[in-house]
Amino acid sequence: MAAVSDRRGGPAVLRAEIIAVGSEMLTPTRVDTNSLFITEQLNEVGVELWAKAVVGDDRDDLRAVFARALERSDLVVVTGGLGPTQDDITRDVVAEVLGLPLEEDEEAAERIRQRFAARGLRMPEINRRQALVPRGAVALANQKGTAPGLWIEHDGRRIALLPGPPREMKPLFERVAREYLAPVARGARLYRRVLKITGRTESHVEEIAHPVYSRWLEGPNRISTTILAVPGQIELHLTTRASDAAGAGAVLARATGELAAALGADLFSTDGGTMEQVVGDLLRERHLWIALAESCTGGLATSRLTDVPGSSEYVERSVVCYSNRAKTDLLGVPASLIVEHGAVSEPVGLAMATGIRERADVDIGVGITGIAGPTGGSDRKPVGTVVIAMAWRGGSRVRTMWFPGGREQVKFFASQAALDMVRRWLIGPDA
């Protein structure tokens, strides 16, 4: 159900529309995801979306879509089409629809020149276009690319133009939300908390969580809950709207506590953190070092762990032992063990975990071996079969699991299960 705008007093409620510009998003393979980040930021400052649109790199089409957005929106956010090429039409079309001339912004031009100079390059002439701004617009310095963002207030409408690449768009829109939108919302905003659960299906989580969250649907401090299945985990998003951060925080904290009691150790994050962050935090707190021996995951588990800043404080090394020879050379897995049980077996997984732990001389060793597919499966060990093992001083643990999906999905599930095994061991022997 759509949220109802409150125009009867209280903080102003802006009606926002997002337009993503780019012909590639009108093909069968690309979807606009910038709008998800923008929506989150808008919700943070109490602004709700009433519609979004995607349009190709075509002047007439963008003109029509932008003009019709202005008719029903107080705020229009446009992403993409700010590059230096012929294709990049957003700047021109927006200026034309608003009836504003384009003028070169000296500062913006200088920043673009400097960006090229820093890499020892001369600015190509076509990049000059990126310094053009509609008269009266504010050019927002882009630290990650050449196209500045633009903020325009015109004729009772607010318009933000942002470059398409997410790493350029995100910091620019964060600034727009903070400097230009938060003051309008005067404190009212949506507060959201993301809980993440592993080891259970969506229906199981729903069964456990529904009796808890259904109690919060009414009343002044009501919380709306969305349950969402994403690969490797189930997410519960709790949202409440308030103008008081402390109050909203307390309401969400109480709700989180009730859900945590119901969900137990399957709940791995209550602040939206990733599995690799959660495991990294636990390792760092306990001053433990880890090393991994990966076969079917091909380095993915280690790559995820090392996505976390500071992970060099607890990741010592890993080996990707894709061949049987590498398992023997690098981990000391006896060739006879592989012959007897197969490379995908609990004895081999355990030997990998023990071997990497001992050779790296660390606290925790992890072994992952499986069949990622699409070939290599058998009746007894179908594609998707994965053995996850861990070893510590004085003990070890091993589990054989089966994961659905294609090669990349099996790799991801296997890395998630391995990190989760480590997490459960770290939070308590029975978790």
Next chain:
Amino acid sequence: MAAVSDRRGGPAVLRAEIIAVGSEMLTPTRVDTNSLFITEQLNEVGVELWAKAVVGDDRDDLRAVFARALERSDLVVVTGGLGPTQDDITRDVVAEVLGLPLEEDEEAAERIRQRFAARGLRMPEINRRQALVPRGAVALANQKGTAPGLWIEHDGRRIALLPGPPREMKPLFERVAREYLAPVARGARLYRRVLKITGRTESHVEEIAHPVYSRWLEGPNRISTTILAVPGQIELHLTTRASDAAGAGAVLARATGELAAALGADLFSTDGGTMEQVVGDLLRERHLWIALAESCTGGLATSRLTDVPGSSEYVERSVVCYSNRAKTDLLGVPASLIVEHGAVSEPVGLAMATGIRERADVDIGVGITGIAGPTGGSDRKPVGTVVIAMAWRGGSRVRTMWFPGGREQVKFFASQAALDMVRRWLIGPDA
């Protein structure tokens, strides 16, 4: 760049817009994916999308979005909002905008009754609404749910209404495409080819490619080109419309050949393949084995290589030597070399590449060492500095590069540059 519609003869070209109805798709977590399937089906019968939109379950909002779609589209496909509840407004709003009365379709009502009866249930009164159709509309039997699809031809416009759940939507839209759209297209469809380039900026690619592709914009075999910057590569999407697959293939092959001549070795894929697929194909063809020593990339380069089915035929092993001790233990990098030059240096990168190649006894060894950040940088070696090296029997190559962005992005760029170094060596010594 958007494709130009041809209204001057040949098969009719329909301009299509897709509208997804549902407030959940205006939150930060859900994205409309039905439109990808629909776009694919539309392209198959030569219909192109000029825009798409998402709107919440709100009458006024849907009315505005649907009315504006009718202004510029020959075909409007609406998904969602056909359920039995108050929230489900699509049927009513579309009938209202078109000025058509809603009438009960006897057959549709009977099918809904039977669907409930088959499960031993009486049809709830609210489901009766699902049998209402705008006068003149065709109700399309839904085998997977209660809401029929609707096909409407009215006032020169074609409109398809489809239920939101993908498993109901897909077979219904396949029928729409086959029965109502293919005859209009008379065999014409879109053919697409994706070229990928590395080692150049978007502007540089545009400078080189524009003189080539601008020659194809007119004439009977015209090709439209979209240029797209995604992390680590620039993509050129070539699209042509034809009723003859062999002819379209020849046109695209000739265009690809001209671009390949202009772009040289920077063009790494002419069929949409990923860098890891291209490198994997080259290794397999040449019967070569590879092993990697990764530091700052944390296993990502190997994980990408092993995303490709069959990669166990050329990936022998990798080590992630996050600590200096691991570099010495696993690769034989002299501790003194690390002390003298630093872990991020060309001598250490080369020693890693040579060390892994010799120890794994493979044809190609790769070494990657760098500063992924956010900490660890210095004036001389700022965050983003990465050394990429490779070694083969009889030679080696090393390069120091700098990449912008956060930790995950530096990791990705570094893995891309390392794979690209291998690719260039494989296709020829000077590439």
